[in-house]
Amino acid sequence: MNRSRSESLFERAQQHIPGGVNSPVRAFKSVGGTPVFIKRAKGAYLYDEDSNRYIDYINSWGPMVLGHAYEPVVEAIRQHAADSTSFGAPTELEIEMAELIKSMVPNVDLIRMVSSGTEACMSALRLARGYTGRNKFIKFEGCYHGHADSFLVKAGSGMATLNIQSVPGVSTGVSQDTLTAPYNNLSAVKELIAQYPDQIAAIIIEPVAGNMGCILPQAGYLEGLRSLCDQHGIVLIFDEVMTGFRLAPGGAQELYNIKADLVTFGKIIGGGLPVGAFGGRKEIMQHVAPLGNVYQAGTLSGNPIAMIAGYTLLQELRNNPSVYQKLEQTTGQLAGGISRELNKRGIDHTVNILGSMMSVHFGKHAVVDFESAKQCDIGLFNRFFHHLLQQGVYLPPSAYESWFVSSAITDVEVAATIEAVKKFN
Numbered sequence: 001m002n003r004s005r006s007e008s009l010f011e012r013a014q015q016h017i018p019g020g021v022n023s024p025v026r027a028f029k030s031v032g033g034t035p036v037f038i039k040r041a042k043g044a045y046l047y048d049e050d051s052n053r054y055i056d057y058i059n060s061w062g063p064m065v066l067g068h069a070y071e072p073v074v075e076a077i078r079q080h081a082a083d084s085t086s087f088g089a090p091t092e093l094e095i096e097m098a099e100l101i102k103s104m105v106p107n108v109d110l111i112r113m114v115s116s117g118t119e120a121c122m123s124a125l126r127l128a129r130g131y132t133g134r135n136k137f138i139k140f141e142g143c144y145h146g147h148a149d150s151f152l153v154k155a156g157s158g159m160a161t162l163n164i165q166s167v168p169g170v171s172t173g174v175s176q177d178t179l180t181a182p183y184n185n186l187s188a189v190k191e192l193i194a195q196y197p198d199q200i201a202a203i204i205i206e207p208v209a210g211n212m213g214c215i216l217p218q219a220g221y222l223e224g225l226r227s228l229c230d231q232h233g234i235v236l237i238f239d240e241v242m243t244g245f246r247l248a249p250g251g252a253q254e255l256y257n258i259k260a261d262l263v264t265f266g267k268i269i270g271g272g273l274p275v276g277a278f279g280g281r282k283e284i285m286q287h288v289a290p291l292g293n294v295y296q297a298g299t300l301s302g303n304p305i306a307m308i309a310g311y312t313l314l315q316e317l318r319n320n321p322s323v324y325q326k327l328e329q330t331t332g333q334l335a336g337g338i339s340r341e342l343n344k345r346g347i348d349h350t351v352n353i354l355g356s357m358m359s360v361h362f363g364k365h366a367v368v369d370f371e372s373a374k375q376c377d378i379g380l381f382n383r384f385f386h387h388l389l390q391q392g393v394y395l396p397p398s399a400y401e402s403w404f405v406s407s408a409i410t411d412v413e414v415a416a417t418i419e420a421v422k423k424f425n
C-alpha cells in the first residue's frame, strides 16, 4: 500500500506541530510507523491522502455511531452554517438540545453545554467540589477523563500509550487531591474512603472503560460505588464521553440501571463536532453559575452548528432504537470472527465487548483493570495493527483504546475484516 503522501505530510507537520499531530495517540508512537493522513470519510470508510480506503473502527473515538458524513447531519450543518457559525448568545436550539438529552438520559434535571469531554469532566469535578466543600476525589487507574490537571494521574489513553508516569506542569498541590484505585476493585475504594473521611468530593468513573482498551464493570461493582457514595455523601460522576448514546440511548446509566449524580458527555452530542456537556440532579447543578457560584463559562458553549449537528444525530438515535441491536449484532460477529481466526492460529487473546465497543487484548488472562491490560503482549498488538492497516482496516493505533463500531459497518465490512485477520501470522 502506497502511503508516500502521508509520509511527506508527516514530515511537514513535524516542522510546525509538536510531534506532527494535534493529539498524541494519533501519532502512531507506540505502534510505530507513520500516521495515516485522512482526506475524507463516508459511511464505514476512511480515505487517506494517497487514496487508500480503510474500514474505520475508531469512528472519531465514538461519535460517528451512524457512520461518517451521515447525510441528515451534513445537511443540517449546511443549512445552519448560512445563518452564522457563532453568536455567543442564547438560542432556542440550546433549549431543544437540553430537552432532547433529558428525554433520552435518565437522572438529568439540568444540563450545561461545553466544548469538549475534557471541559465536561473538569467542570463536573469542580461542581462536585463546590457542592460538597471537599477537595479530594477518586479516579480509577487506566481511566481517562480528558487532560485537565487533576485527571492526569495514572491515566489511560495517550498517557498509557506513551507510558507517561507523571506529567511535568501538573503541580503536586493539584495531584495530591487525586486519589486512585484499581478498576473493578471495591475494597480499594472503601480503604480510600476510610483513609480520608469526609474529604472525598467525588468518585469519577468510565462506567465501561474505553481508555485502557474496553473493560467492563464486573457484576455489582457500579452498584457498590453507588452505595458507597450514598453512605459517605460523595458525588458519583459517570464519565459517559464514550458510552453516552452509544451503549444505549440513555448510556450506561440506562444499561446498568444505576443513577449517577452527575454525568458527562463529549463529541457524540455534537455529531462529531467539538462539544461536551455535564448534567445531573438539580440539587447539585443549581450551584453552577449564574444560578450558583461554581463558575463555568465559554463563548463556544452551545455553538449553533455543533448543536444542530448533535441534535440531528441524537434525534436519529432516539427515533431508531433498533440501531442499538444492529450495532451489538455487528460487533458480536466481528469479535466472534476475529477470535475464531486467532484461535486457529493458536494466538492467546481475550476479546472484551459490550454493545458497539470492543477490544482485542493479546494474552491468556482476563483483562479487568489497568494492570491486567498492561500485562498483554503490546508488541503483538502493534504487529496486528500494522497487518490490518496494510489490509485496509483501521484500528486504534494503541492497545489502550477501545474500538468503536458504526451502523455503517455491514456484513461486507465484517467479512473483509475477518479475511484480513486470516492473513495474520
Ligand code: HOZ
Pocket: 023, 024, 025, 026, 061, 144, 157, 158, 210, 211, 401
Ligand atoms: N484521547 C482519545 C482517545 N481516548 C484520542 C484522541 C485523538 O487522538 O483524537
